Amino acid sequence: MRDRRGMKTQLGINGAGLGPGKKTRLNRILRQHGLCNGTAMFLPYDHGLEHGPRDFFANPAVSDPAYIIRLAVDGGFNGIAVQVGLAEKFYWDYAGEVPLVLKLNGRTDIPSDAEALSPLHASVADAVRLGADAVGYTLYVGSPAQETDFRQLRQVREDAQRFGMPLIVWAYPRGAAVEAKGGRDSFYAVDYAARIASELGADMVKVNFPHPEKTSGVKEAYQRDFSAQQAIDAVVRSANRTLLLVSGGEKQGDEAMLQKARQAMEAGATGLIFGRNVWQREHDESLRFVARLQDILAKYPQPGALRA
Numbered sequence: 001m002r003d004r005r006g007m008k009t010q011l012g013i014n015g016a017g018l019g020p021g022k023k024t025r026l027n028r029i030l031r032q033h034g035l036c037n038g039t040a041m042f043l044p045y046d047h048g049l050e051h052g053p054r055d056f057f058a059n060p061a062v063s064d065p066a067y068i069i070r071l072a073v074d075g076g077f078n079g080i081a082v083q084v085g086l087a088e089k090f091y092w093d094y095a096g097e098v099p100l101v102l103k104l105n106g107r108t109d110i111p112s113d114a115e116a117l118s119p120l121h122a123s124v125a126d127a128v129r130l131g132a133d134a135v136g137y138t139l140y141v142g143s144p145a146q147e148t149d150f151r152q153l154r155q156v157r158e159d160a161q162r163f164g165m166p167l168i169v170w171a172y173p174r175g176a177a178v179e180a181k182g183g184r185d186s187f188y189a190v191d192y193a194a195r196i197a198s199e200l201g202a203d204m205v206k207v208n209f210p211h212p213e214k215t216s217g218v219k220e221a222y223q224r225d226f227s228a229q230q231a232i233d234a235v236v237r238s239a240n241r242t243l244l245l246v247s248g249g250e251k252q253g254d255e256a257m258l259q260k261a262r263q264a265m266e267a268g269a270t271g272l273i274f275g276r277n278v279w280q281r282e283h284d285e286s287l288r289f290v291a292r293l294q295d296i297l298a299k300y301p302q303p304g305a306l307r308a
């Protein structure tokens with residue numbers, strides 16, 4: 001609890017090695033928006049590319065990007081993650097009111113996941129031009145296209161370093177090899193993905209919530225009898241100085257999501273990046289749910305992050 005949080009804060013990103021641009025932008029995200037207490041809640045809205053318009057059917061108003069950016073501002077989010085086309089056409093209406101995370105790559109779900117690779121379609125220079133405070137990159141851990149993905153990520157990391165732009169990696173296990181070992185949200189896959197993002201230079205990593213009971217066909221070291229709390233604790237440790245965000249996934253009951261949020265923050269995560277669970281409902285209901293998530297984040301301030 002306090003010790004564990006303190007330890008993560010101490011291990012968390014500090015000034016050394018970040019450079020002034022990254023540190024300034026991360027401070028803007030973590031200390032000048034949302035709860036301003038070192039935690040973060042991001043609103044992802046790249047689903048129109050990743051899944052197509054079907055994700056908006058539950059609340060048709062959501063298909064309008066302006067609605068979502070307004071929701072991010074009204075809800076006091078620390079950032080909104082969108083693709084370049086929407087950033088260019090919609091973000092400037094709210095420029096600076098909520099930090100922009102520009103997604104640099106993305107794919108559709110029309111082809112199968114067999115050789116999943118998310119191609120680049122925007123650059124770190126675009127992010128600078130659009131006033132972004134971070135860039136997002138989806139890395140498909142375990143896909144047969146992993147080598148190409150690593151090379152692509154290297155280019156993004158180098159540009160991000162040069163421009164002082166924080167790099168958030170969506171570390172998503174994918175492909176047949178992953179499915180054979182328990183699937184994309186097994187403890188094994190999520191834990192490994194968190195470690196890989198840290199090894200490859202992410203400033204923040206976004207992972208699915210890990211499921212210990214799903215791990216199979218891997219070394220015994222992977223405890224299937226871990227509790228959910230033990231699993232997310234281990235994942236935060238694997239991310240080490242890379243700040244960890246837990247992603248939402250398909251819409252579930254609120255209590256299940258709030259429990260996930262509590263366990264993640266207890267483990268020392270920096271925050272949450274929940275999309276469909278926030279916006280697949282009517283506007284005021286979204287804000288009420290966001291307020292409940294913020295009540296949780298408020299209990300886990302991370303005052304030491306970035307101070308050193």
Ligand SMILES: O=P(O)(O)OC[C@H]1O[C@](O)(COP(=O)(O)O)[C@@H](O)[C@@H]1O
Nearest residue numbers: 044046047050247248249274275276
């Ligand atoms: O697991 P999938 O289907 O690839 O989902 C990818 C989507 O999930 C996210 O990572 C998080 O959003 P959600 O909270 O709605 O799951 C989006 O950024 C992305 O579009």
